[in-house]
Amino acid sequence: xxxxxxxxxxxxETLFAFICSSNNNIPRISGMVEKLCHEYGEFLGEIGDVAxxxxxxxxxxxxxxxxxxxxxxxxxxxxxxxxxxxxxILQHHDSEWLEILRSASYNDAHxxxxxxxxxxxKVADCVCLMSLDxxxxxxxxxxxxxxxxxxxxxxxxxxxxxxxxxxxxxxxxYRALFGEYAGWAQSVLFTxxxxxxxxxxxxxxxxxxxxSSKRSVExxxxxxxxxxxxxxxxxxxxx
DNA sequence: GAGATTC
DNA sequence: ATCTCA
Numbered sequence: 001x002x003x004x005x006x007x008x009x010x011x012x013e014t015l016f017a018f019i020c021s022s023n024n025n026i027p028r029i030s031g032m033v034e035k036l037c038h039e040y041g042e043f044l045g046e047i048g049d050v051a052x053x054x055x056x057x058x059x060x061x062x063x064x065x066x067x068x069x070x071x072x073x074x075x076x077x078x079x080x081x082x083x084x085x086x087x088x089i090l091q092h093h094d095s096e097w098l099e100i101l102r103s104a105s106y107n108d109a110h111x112x113x114x115x116x117x118x119x120x121x122k123v124a125d126c127v128c129l130m131s132l133d134x135x136x137x138x139x140x141x142x143x144x145x146x147x148x149x150x151x152x153x154x155x156x157x158x159x160x161x162x163x164x165x166x167x168x169x170x171x172x173x174y175r176a177l178f179g180e181y182a183g184w185a186q187s188v189l190f191t192x193x194x195x196x197x198x199x200x201x202x203x204x205x206x207x208x209x210x211x212s213s214k215r216s217v218e219x220x221x222x223x224x225x226x227x228x229x230x231x232x233x234x235x236x237x238x239x
Numbered sequence: 240g241a242g243a244t245t246c
Numbered sequence: 247a248t249c250t251c252a
Contacts, residue, residue: 018247019247019248021247022244022247022248023244023245023247023248024245024246024247025246028245028246071245074245074246075245076244076245076246077243077244077245077248077249078244078245079245081248117248117249118247118248118249119248120247120248120249121247121248122247122248123247123248141247142247160240161240161241162247163240240251240252241250241251241252242249242250242251243248243249243250243251244247244248244249244250
């Protein structure tokens with residue numbers, strides 16, 4: 001049986017990859033990250049006829065020259081965020097600052113990340129959860145917002161946009177329910193709603209509730225006591 | 240809260 | 247998704 005896993009990724013790669021993710025789709029994000037590696041990363045070797053490069057060091061990502069180049073290859077407004085973010089971290093902190101944030105509290109790490117250009121609450125939570133060991137971090141995108149409002153927090157169905165206030169409310173809701181597993185719960189919610197996982201019994205959206213399928217979830221009891229995490233929690237330290 | 244930003 | 251403007 002397959003499960004939903006929250007990986008422990010490299011903080012630098014995670015931060016810059018999620019800066020690329022804003023208002024963007026996965027194929028394009030993947031292409032952008034590969035471009036960063038190929039253009040600015042160290043050559044690692046090749047397997048067959050495919051060359052592999054490491055994710056760049058931040059010192060190689062800063063500067064207006066980088067920004068201009070990234071813009072010319074289709075990074076859009078994210079080009080500025082990437083170069084400025086690298087500059088900011090190296091100027092105000094150092095190259096190991098992100099790793100050091102692993103020993104900070106979730107609230108401190110989140111607040112610090114939100115200071116960076118191109119990093120808001122959502123990207124900060126993604127970095128916290130996927131690379132900084134902050135498993136109470138709950139990244140709330142428009143998708144998770146809609147799912148949560150519909151199935152778990154009905155009073156939010158009338159909210160017109162994902163404001164900072166609503167963002168906090170949703171995260172706090174899951175933290176109260178799942179504590180240190182809140183981030184994992186978010187991953188299950190998110191994954192369960194992906195079309196390609198709709199028929200994957202082991203991680204169906206409705207599994208966070210007591211029973212039944214996704215289609216009939218609306219008619220179910222909304223009581224929090226029916227929420228179950230059950231025995232499908234998993235974690236891994238590498239891909 | 241609305242609109243712009245990249246493709 | 248973040249930022250800017252109002």
